Amino acid sequence: MKLIFLGPPGAGKGTQAERIAERYQIAHISTGDMLRSEIRNATLLGAQAKSFIDRGELVPDSVIIGMVENRIQEDDCKNGFLLDGFPRTTAQADALGELTEIDYVVDIEVPSERLVARISGRRMCPDCGAAYHVTTHAADTCDKCGAKLYQRDDDREETVHNRLVVYEKKTAPLIAYYQERGKLLTVDGDQAIDSVTDSIVKGLAK
Ligand code: AP5
Numbered sequence: 182m183k184l185i186f187l188g189p190p191g192a193g194k195g196t197q198a199e200r201i202a203e204r205y206q207i208a209h210i211s212t213g214d215m216l217r218s219e220i221r222n223a224t225l226l227g228a229q230a231k232s233f234i235d236r237g238e239l240v241p242d243s244v245i246i247g248m249v250e251n252r253i254q255e256d257d258c259k260n261g262f263l264l265d266g267f268p269r270t271t272a273q274a275d276a277l278g279e280l281t282e283i284d285y286v287v288d289i290e291v292p293s294e295r296l297v298a299r300i301s302g303r304r305m306c307p308d309c310g311a312a313y314h315v316t317t318h319a320a321d322t323c324d325k326c327g328a329k330l331y332q333r334d335d336d337r338e339e340t341v342h343n344r345l346v347v348y349e350k351k352t353a354p355l356i357a358y359y360q361e362r363g364k365l366l367t368v369d370g371d372q373a374i375d376s377v378t379d380s381i382v383k384g385l386a387k
Contacts, residue, residue, distance in 0.1 A: 188288060208258045237341070245267065270352065271354060287368055288356055296345065302314045307329075
């Protein structure tokens, strides 16, 4: 199965992607995690990406498309994959369409007033990429691997605002793009985490 998860920053794409990829035994490909790993490893790509990420802007299509093209050819993608945070522009969606056929595009809808609170309270694991929220996870270490959690630089309030503006302008048009192609599955992301997972699983089973 080949899936895309769409939705604004903070919609819960990463949280749900981890669960759904495990359930269907497919690779979880988060372009945000890949870019953050490049930054941590101080690569040239990481240095190029950092200035865009820190401003809440998108990294150029030319960089991202090549990165995803290579990643989906790796062995762990043979059984399928879940793209979390890609595509984010029509050019990325067109390029993906040239590479492979996607089965479903899951659009996770959350009212915009909820997003800032979700993002500003998020804490991330630097090692396994798990996301937590300060209201539901009091410890400052990861439940899965024990690493000390951190707050992403682009989760500061001023950057979050620009990320939401960029989402509306450049990524939200992909909802209509995939609707026209008969691929879209819309899920209410404003429910408890387990209920969102159930809605996605039910939608995929139809
Ligand atoms: P990326 O890392 O992809 O960030 P994003 O899309 O902005 O999404 P987030 O990670 O902020 O949110 P999410 O939807 O995954 O929510 P999460 O599950 O963590 O990208 C970062 C940057 O990299 C971009 O701005 C861009 O610069 C660059 N980039 C990446 N991909 C690119 C591309 N394709 N092209 C160009 N540039 C690219 O949940 C958020 C919080 O809410 C957590 O605390 C979580 O615990 C909580 N939560 C989750 N679900 C629920 C729920 N149901 N109820 C209550 N709380 C919940």
